Amino acid sequence: MSTSKVMSTEILEIQPQELKFTFEVKKQSSCSIRLGNNSDQYVAFKVKTTSPKKYCVRPNIGIIKPKMTCDFTVTMQAQRAAPPDMQCKDKFLIQSTVVPFGSTEEDITSDMFAKDSGKYIVEKKLRVILTVPPPSPILLPINGVLKQDPSCEASMQKDIVRSGVENIPPPQRVDEDVKGIETAEEMDELRAVDFVDSRPVYNVEELKVVKNDVELNLAKDFEDLKLKLNLTDSTLREPRM
Template identity: 60%
Template sequence: MEAMTTDLLQIEPADLRFVFELKKQTSCLVQLANNTHHYIAFKVKTTSPKKYCVRPNIGIIKPSEKCDFTVTMQAQRIAPPDMHCKDKFLIQSTVVPFGTSEDDITSDMFSKDSGKYIEEKKLRVVLISPPSSPVLLPVNGDMKHDPSNEINAQKDRVPTGVENIPPPRKFSEEVKGLEPAQDMKKDRGDEDIVPRQAENAGDMKLTKDDFQLNSNNEFEELKSKLSVIDSKLREAEVTITKLSEERCRNTQEKDLLKKELEVLKRQINTKGSQAGFPFLFVCMVALISLAVGYYIHP
């Protein structure tokens, strides 16, 4: 394989930063940029699949395009000591043939035993306390407020209120090859991420009422379509019945015409035979009369 000159994917940000609050769900956006001339397939893994939800956790990025995926941390009841999190994420990427879609992605694509080049990049999880909430550090059994962490937390927030939105980046290097990244020895890198759909009800966009309303609208729409189809079927049945009756009448009329034609032929033959008999009789009488007249008057 030729030597690589740049990465297959450019990843922003380099760390996953979550604004941590107890009993609240938080999310982080990650952007993958493909600045190569190849189709790149990616897959996201984590050491704590039950704690996070990634959407999407697999995908295809076309040449010179970007793709975003969202990592959602489920609501936690206990804060980790010193706000230090040991969770890590692994992003695997590889070159795939042109035209490959997400449906074509298999786990074998990211297997090192296949002989293909697999690029692996690790992202660590960083927890940030919200500006309005103090960071609590245990000191001799008591909780202590650390103002320096609060200041750092304020710096990590974007003025618009959206955290961890990666800035766009542009790269002009063409991808030709890369040396493989080292495996995650201490991480459980082989554990796939949890399903794409968030299990927490708070992540759902549609409420129960909206879902029922949409279901009722779809049911009414299907009902109206079925009624239209039923009316068309009835019209078709009526048309078929009329055509069948017309065909039957035509057949009867055809048979009747055949019978009348046969009767006419018989009548014509009968009249012809009757008209020929008197003519022959007249001819015979005429011949006999000529013969008798010849003998009487020689």
């Protein structure tokens, strides 16, 4: 086995072997890579990419002590559109090299990873994989109302049973502009008031007086009418000259 192959298998273990991003238009996405130092030496690493303006890597350099690990996070900036067929051609390069015992990040220089420096540099290329987000719960129209797909609802119920926690919807808040609307009980009271007779109410004695006044007025009107008829009749009976 060659020295380069031994060094390559012993310096760093990289997991996973690809950068996988959940892609959504106009949203950032991140993933993490773990570097494990399998050697008995201090190892420096550096992360490069073919699209430096598109990604943010933290940290992009570091020192890993013997038998220790280090994670770095890659964030893909929000994109305006998805690439054709969700295929991304971007690549990442992880460079690593053995450094003196006790080295720190302040000791790292770009010359450490230069191929003409005479140092042994191990390079590992990682490709970018884009995945689509999981589908949201399907809403089916039932009697004009959108309701969740029974299969999704059943799955949610199982999750509730497993976790023992149920998401209870917050109490409905009455908006400021509808606070004046009456409740059902208040509306019933209003209807009851609407059906009450608004005419004045008299007692029995008052009704008798009213009745007598009405009868007197009717009798008087009747006598006046008879008198007018008699006068008219007399006028008609007078002989003409």
